[in-house]
Structure formats: C-alpha cells, structure tokens
Amino acid sequence: MKLKIAVLAGDGIGPEVTAEATAVLRAVAAAGGHTFEYIELPVGGTAITNFGTPLPDKTLQESLACDAVLMGAVGDNKFNALPPSERPEAGLLKIRKELGGFANLRPSVAYPALAENSPLRAEVTKDVDILFVRELLGGLYFGEPRWWDKEKKLAHNTMVYSADEVTRVAKVAFELAQKRKKKVTSVDKANVLEVSQLWRATVDEVAKGYPDVKLEHQLVDSMAIHLMNIPRNFDVVLTENLFGDILSDESGVITGSLGMLPSATIGGKVNLYEPVHGSAPDIAGTGKANPLGAILTAAMVLRHSGNLEAEAKAIEDSVTAVLDKGLRTADIARGAAFVKTGEMGKAVLDELNTRLK
Numbered sequence: 023m024k025l026k027i028a029v030l031a032g033d034g035i036g037p038e039v040t041a042e043a044t045a046v047l048r049a050v051a052a053a054g055g056h057t058f059e060y061i062e063l064p065v066g067g068t069a070i071t072n073f074g075t076p077l078p079d080k081t082l083q084e085s086l087a088c089d090a091v092l093m094g095a096v097g098d099n100k101f102n103a104l105p106p107s108e109r110p111e112a113g114l115l116k117i118r119k120e121l122g123g124f125a126n127l128r129p130s131v132a133y134p135a136l137a138e139n140s141p142l143r144a145e146v147t148k149d150v151d152i153l154f155v156r157e158l159l160g161g162l163y164f165g166e167p168r169w170w171d172k173e174k175k176l177a178h179n180t181m182v183y184s185a186d187e188v189t190r191v192a193k194v195a196f197e198l199a200q201k202r203k204k205k206v207t208s209v210d211k212a213n214v215l216e217v218s219q220l221w222r223a224t225v226d227e228v229a230k231g232y233p234d235v236k237l238e239h240q241l242v243d244s245m246a247i248h249l250m251n252i253p254r255n256f257d258v259v260l261t262e263n264l265f266g267d268i269l270s271d272e273s274g275v276i277t278g279s280l281g282m283l284p285s286a287t288i289g290g291k292v293n294l295y296e297p298v299h300g301s302a303p304d305i306a307g308t309g310k311a312n313p314l315g316a317i318l319t320a321a322m323v324l325r326h327s328g329n330l331e332a333e334a335k336a337i338e339d340s341v342t343a344v345l346d347k348g349l350r351t352a353d354i355a356r357g358a359a360f361v362k363t364g365e366m367g368k369a370v371l372d373e374l375n376t377r378l379k
C-alpha cells in the first residue's frame with residue numbers, strides 16, 4: 023500500500039505530538055512493507071512567521087495532491103493582536119474548507135485504566151465506544167441569510183439542509199456502523215424543526231439500503247441526557263452540524279482528557295486527520311503534552327485513508343495496553359508520577375512493534 027501524507031505539524035505542542043504520530047505510522051509501514059511518503063508543510067503561526075500567511079498556497083496545493091492530511095495543532099499567543107482572518111487559526115479553517123470534508127468522525131472511547139479520570143462513575147463509562155458522525159458543511163453554521171442588526175437589536179441565522187446533504191452523511195454513518203456494532207442513532211429535533219423532520223425522513227430512506235443496521239432516532243435534548251446516563255447504549259451517533267458540535271464535546275468527558283481525543287474529516291477531496299486539542303501554549307516545550315490523541319489520529323489515517331483496519335486496531339490496542347500498564351502523561355496522572363511526551367510515544371511504539379511482528 024502506498025500513501026502520500028501531508029504532515030502539517032503547526033504550532034505549540036503540534037510538532038511534539040505529531041512526531042509521535044508519524045513514528046507509529048513509520049512502524050506500520052516498515053512492518054507491512056508499505057510505502058508511506060511524508061511531506062512536511064508549514065501552517066498556522068509557524069507559517070505566518072516564515073511566509074507571512076497562516077496557510078501558504080504551497081501548503082494547500084501540496085496537501086490537495088496527497089492521500090491524507092495529518093494536522094498537529096495551530097495557535098500562538100504572540101499573534102493574538104491580529105484580526106481573526108490573519109491569525110494562525112485562519113489557516114486551519116481555510117484548509118478544512120478547501121479539503122471539503124463533510125463528515126466529521128469523532129470517537130469517544132472509555133479506557134478502563136482511565137475510569138477515574140472521568141467525572142462519570144466507572145460503571146457508567148464501562149465499555150463505552152461511540153463514534154460520532156457529524157455533518158460539517160451545512161446547517162446553522164453555514165445557512166444564509168445570516169445577519170446581526172445592532173441598531174434594531176436583532177440577529178438572524180438560518181438552519182438549512184437539503185436531502186442530498188443528509189443522504190451523503192447518513193450513508194457514511196451506516197457504512198461505518200456495518201463495520202462496528204451495526205447500530206445508528208440519528209439525532210434531531212423533529213418535534214419542533216422542519217429541518218429535523220426532513221433529516222429524519224431522509225435518514226429513514228437511507229436506512230432501507232442497510233437492513234443489517236439498526237436505526238433509532240433520538241431528540242437532541244434527551245440525547246444529551248442519555249449520553250451521560252447510558253453512553254454504552256450507543257454505537258454510531260449521526261448528527262447535524264450544531265448538535266454534533268455540542269454532543270461530541272459533551273462526550274469528551276467519557277474519555278477524561280482532551281489530549282486523548284482523535285478526529286477525522288472525510289468525504290471531501292482529501293481526508294483531514296487531527297487530534298481534537300489545540301496548540302496548548304501553556305505546556306509547549308515542557309514534555310507534558312499527551313501524544314495519544316495524535317497517535318489515535320494516526321490510527322484513523324490507516325483505517326479511513328489506507329483501509330488498513332488491522333494495523334489501525336493494533337495502534338489502538340497498543341494505546342490501551344500502555345494505559346493498562348499504568349503509564350501516564352501529566353494530564354491523566356491525577357497528581358501521580360508521569361512520563362514525558364516522547365516516553366509515552368516510545369511505549370506505544372514498543373507495544374505496537376510486538377503486535378506487528
């Protein structure tokens with residue numbers, strides 16, 4: 023298997039965690055005889071410093087010519103005085119838009135070894151393994167017209183979806199569910215919103231093509247409660263843009279640390295993979311960054327761009343194994359002894375190499 027990967031490490035802890043993510047990818051390539059090519063490209067604050075823009079055209083064009091884009095994180099306090107359109111984060115927003123992915127995948131997994139890190143009781147988080155599939159290009163965040171009339175003290179946003187937009191993201195959810203526990207929970211507010219009624223009717227239609235997958239509908243308000251009470255009841259959770267933004271963040275409490283969460287955005291010209299966390303300037307350069315979110319993001323690259331399911335699973339199992347052995351970075355150590363970023367990465371790599379043999 024050949025894979026050309028654009029590596030946009032970015033700012034702060036971005037390069038620190040991305041180095042650990044590419045190390046596991048290199049191990050998978052070496053063990054399986056795969057050819058993975060890495061093209062390192064500037065983005066964010068680093069790109070502003072060296073090229074005067076958060077997303078140089080070369081970064082965008084070369085990324086578009088790759089099979090996958092692996093991001094670290096962007097953001098640097100020294101650019102805080104710049105207008106939003108010139109700040110490091112503008113580079114991230116632009117590349118997300120240009121790559122055009124419409125389905126944002128965010129796993130929310132409970133690791134038994136980290137049960138005490140979640141504010142939820144261990145018996146509630148036990149066996150939780152949810153995959154959020156959030157529609158990313160439509161709904162309230164992009165709907166027109168949108169305006170704020172400050173004199174009239176009135177503002178307006180538009181929630182709009184076409185059946186085609188719902189169909190394409192629903193298909194992603196059902197296809198992923200077929201490879202998991204074969205259940206899709208579609209979230210809407212169909213008791214109030216016409217957009218949600220269209221959403222529900224369209225998802226029902228798509229479901230007919232996947233008779234092996236069980237479909238249930240949940241209203242977004244009750245879903246927010248179920249996620250905290252009975253999260254293990256869910257497998258794939260399909261949502262529109264705004265509801266998915268809120269619910270996937272809420273479910274972050276199940277895993278217990280921002281540094282543990284991976285994500286992928288698929289369906290566009292090139293898939294984009296990034297840990298959920300930001301550049302964490304407060305801990306950059308201290309060795310306190312947890313690389314596991316970035317390493318789990320590398321597993322998603324293999325699963326969704328390389329079709330290498332066994333290798334993706336080997337990375338995820340290696341992460342579980344190092345946690346079971348008691349290894350902790352500062353964010354998940356709960357005041358106890360912790361290892362540095364590179365030591366955590368090396369421990370996962372050692373586990374992985376045994377599994378890949």
Ligand code: NAD
Nearest residue numbers: 095096097098280281299300301302304305310311312353
């Ligand atoms: P952040 O995610 O960078 O950090 C929030 C808190 O979590 C901090 O205390 C940080 O130390 C901790 N944290 C984050 N990732 C961690 C990790 N891997 N290991 C251990 N601890 C970790 O969010 P923020 O502080 O709100 O933002 C910092 C900068 O990052 C800002 O410039 C922001 O705009 C940017 N940002 C970028 C992205 C992205 O690139 N995708 C996402 C969010 C924020």
